[in-house]
Amino acid sequence: MCGIIGINSNKSVSASIINSLKKLEYRGYDSAGIATLSSGQINEVKSEGRVDNLEKNSLVQNMEGTIGIGHVRWATHGSPNSLNAHPHSSQNVSVVHNGIIENSTLLKKFLVGKGHKFKSQTDTEVIVHLITEHLKTDDIVNSIKKTLKSLHGSFALGIIFKDQPDLIVGARRGSPLAVGYGPNENYLGSDSYALKSMTNKITYLNDGEFCVIKKDHVEFFSDDGVKINKKVLELSSQEEEYDKGDYKHFMAKEIEEQPLTLKNGIKEYIDNSNNDINIYNFPWKISEISSITLIGCGTAYHSCLMAKYWFEELTSLDVNVDIASEFRYRKNRFKRDSLYIFVSQSGETADTYAALDICKKNGMKTCAVVNVIESSIARDSEFVLPIHCGTEIGVASTKAFLGQILILYILSLKLALLRKDLKKDVFTQKLNDLKKLPKLVDQTLSIDNKIQTISNTFNEAKGSMFLGRGFSYPIALEGALKLKELSYIHAEGYPAGEMKHGPLALIEEGMPVVVLAPRDNYYKKTISNMQEVIARGAKVLLVTNKSKDEIVSENIWETLEVETTNADLLPFLLTIPLQKLAYYSALKKGFDIDKPRNLAKSVTVE
Numbered sequence: 001m002c003g004i005i006g007i008n009s010n011k012s013v014s015a016s017i018i019n020s021l022k023k024l025e026y027r028g029y030d031s032a033g034i035a036t037l038s039s040g041q042i043n044e045v046k047s048e049g050r051v052d053n054l055e056k057n058s059l060v061q062n063m064e065g066t067i068g069i070g071h072v073r074w075a076t077h078g079s080p081n082s083l084n085a086h087p088h089s090s091q092n093v094s095v096v097h098n099g100i101i102e103n104s105t106l107l108k109k110f111l112v113g114k115g116h117k118f119k120s121q122t123d124t125e126v127i128v129h130l131i132t133e134h135l136k137t138d139d140i141v142n143s144i145k146k147t148l149k150s151l152h153g154s155f156a157l158g159i160i161f162k163d164q165p166d167l168i169v170g171a172r173r174g175s176p177l178a179v180g181y182g183p184n185e186n187y188l189g190s191d192s193y194a195l196k197s198m199t200n201k202i203t204y205l206n207d208g209e210f211c212v213i214k215k216d217h218v219e220f221f222s223d224d225g226v227k228i229n230k231k232v233l234e235l236s237s238q239e240e241e242y243d244k245g246d247y248k249h250f251m252a253k254e255i256e257e258q259p260l261t262l263k264n265g266i267k268e269y270i271d272n273s274n275n276d277i278n279i280y281n282f283p284w285k286i287s288e289i290s291s292i293t294l295i296g297c298g299t300a301y302h303s304c305l306m307a308k309y310w311f312e313e314l315t316s317l318d319v320n321v322d323i324a325s326e327f328r329y330r331k332n333r334f335k336r337d338s339l340y341i342f343v344s345q346s347g348e349t350a351d352t353y354a355a356l357d358i359c360k361k362n363g364m365k366t367c368a369v370v371n372v373i374e375s376s377i378a379r380d381s382e383f384v385l386p387i388h389c390g391t392e393i394g395v396a397s398t399k400a401f402l403g404q405i406l407i408l409y410i411l412s413l414k415l416a417l418l419r420k421d422l423k424k425d426v427f428t429q430k431l432n433d434l435k436k437l438p439k440l441v442d443q444t445l446s447i448d449n450k451i452q453t454i455s456n457t458f459n460e461a462k463g464s465m466f467l468g469r470g471f472s473y474p475i476a477l478e479g480a481l482k483l484k485e486l487s488y489i490h491a492e493g494y495p496a497g498e499m500k501h502g503p504l505a506l507i508e509e510g511m512p513v514v515v516l517a518p519r520d521n522y523y524k525k526t527i528s529n530m531q532e533v534i535a536r537g538a539k540v541l542l543v544t545n546k547s548k549d550e551i552v553s554e555n556i557w558e559t560l561e562v563e564t565t566n567a568d569l570l571p572f573l574l575t576i577p578l579q580k581l582a583y584y585s586a587l588k589k590g591f592d593i594d595k596p597r598n599l600a601k602s603v604t605v606e
């Protein structure tokens with residue numbers, strides 16, 4: 001989703017801004033732009049599509065200026081073209097914006113009445129004209145303060161001013177924003193990753209705060225314009241190397257990295273010498289928790305749903321799962337004895353953050369399961385369980401999903417042991433099985449060739465279904481999501497037992513249907529549901545695990561067998577062929593696998 005960069009330096013900034021915008025590309029975007037200040041003029045260049053297009057523009061190559069802002073845009077208001085790309089500028093001010101201004105129509109009406117002329121279809125342009133209007137009577141801090149007060153919605157802003165050769169303003173409400181410190185230069189960025197090539201000294205703005213960035217110092221203000229002091233954090237200075245190596249896409253690399261993701265998670269949390277799970281500094285007594293509420297969006301929501309099955313199977317805890325965008329507006333009954341767990345790869349998802357915020361305001365216990373440990377959700381949760389899968393660049397989540405479900409499984413085991421819901425010997429057996437999981441995932445990764453051929457049928461179909469029961473149901477949802485977001489094929493995830501209550505009507509002759517039927521307690525039931533779709537002409541791809549027992553069924557189109565382990569862990573293995581199916585169908589269709597259309601890596605608007 002949109003990304004912001006700002007640099008105030010004593011040397012030319014355009015190349016560094018372009019470089020930092022490239023670091024923000026992973027978030028998903030459709031246009032890019034840059035504005036610098038030179039000889040008292042704001043110069044603005046924007047282009048549709050990739051940052052590469054912007055970089056190749058001769059105006060950018062010759063762009064002067066020691067202060068500037070840049071942006072990658074993920075369209076919300078107005079189509080993704082160069083006119084709507086940011087920055088947006090008036091004679092005096094240039095603005096980049098992440099988020100959505102909900103009252104932009106009203107504000108625009110007011111500003112047009114005052115004689116302001118609008119060039120784009122964006123909500124952002126009202127900010128430019130509001131600041132310009134206030135600057136007629138107020139200084140910069142007051143103009144910003146007044147502008148921010150009249151905006152409804154969410155924003156992270158970077159602003160430069162024609163008459164201010166040493167000043168960038170940053171402001172935040174809802175969308176994340178960080179300030180970075182360098183030698184004789186300072187920076188603004190929507191995440192620390194974008195700034196990492198320049199600095200590891202970072203300050204995060206809290207909601208409502210704004211800042212004034214000069215070359216040699218930065219001042220911070222609360223929303224009422226009062227100066228405040230903020231901490232400078234020193235992040236790890238190592239810049240991880242992100243290249244695809246021999247892989248065609250980051251997604252392919254990230255799928256193959258999953259055994260390592262699991263090894264890292266297991267190493268972090270499992271104490272081999274004591275056959276135990278270490279979760280250090282857990283801030284609550286076990287007796288204080290009698291229910292769990294898991295909240296997330298998209299793939300992270302599927303992780304939550306997966307965890308519900310484990311928590312219910314292994315513990316006596318009461319478990320609820322919620323989609324963050326639903327949770328945040330419902331009339332929730334907050335429970336003192338509930339632990340609220342927020343699952344997010346990026347740690348910046350606006351809806352998940354809002355749900356966390358509501359829980360905090362209601363005095364609830366909050367725990368984050370995140371990949372990006374410097375993220376807003378991690379910083380603002382009482383307790384954090386990192387998933388340690390390394391940066392995930394492919395916009396469609398793969399290794400982060402396995403990382404999330406691993407941590408949630410580990411947590412369910414530990415709580416089950418502490419609550420005495422699980423006997424120590426059963427716990428030990430489950431830990432031993434878990435330690436073998438990375439190898440089994442590694443072996444399962446080799447079922448490539450067959451999936452490549454199978455993907456042709458999906459690509460030719462009008463639509464497809466993914467069915468599963470019990471532990472396999474969340475994986476069916478995740479498999480369908482991966483296929484639709486990467487290959488743009490209609491894919492519906494469904495509980496297999498629910499088909500006869502309506503969706504069987506969708507089954508047509510030759511329709512590909514993935515049936516997840518591992519040899520667990522649900523196996524026989526799922527196989528019966530499979531017969532129902534086969535009888536109606538579906539081409540069934542059965543995904544099961546290796547077993548001595550023959551599959552007793554006729555007319556199955558194709559079968560894929562993953563490795564074998566205990567029933568709890570089969571979901572990890574079943575995920576692999578579904579990720580590969582989505583990857584190969586998108587590959588054959590020639591789609592942009594690492595940056596699928598209309599999907600952002602960090603969804604910072606609601």
Ligand code: F6R
Nearest residue numbers: 298299300344345346349396397
């Ligand atoms: C799917 C995908 C999205 C994200 C969702 C939540 O492949 O990537 O559905 O899972 O936007 O993002 P995070 O986990 O960053 O909160």
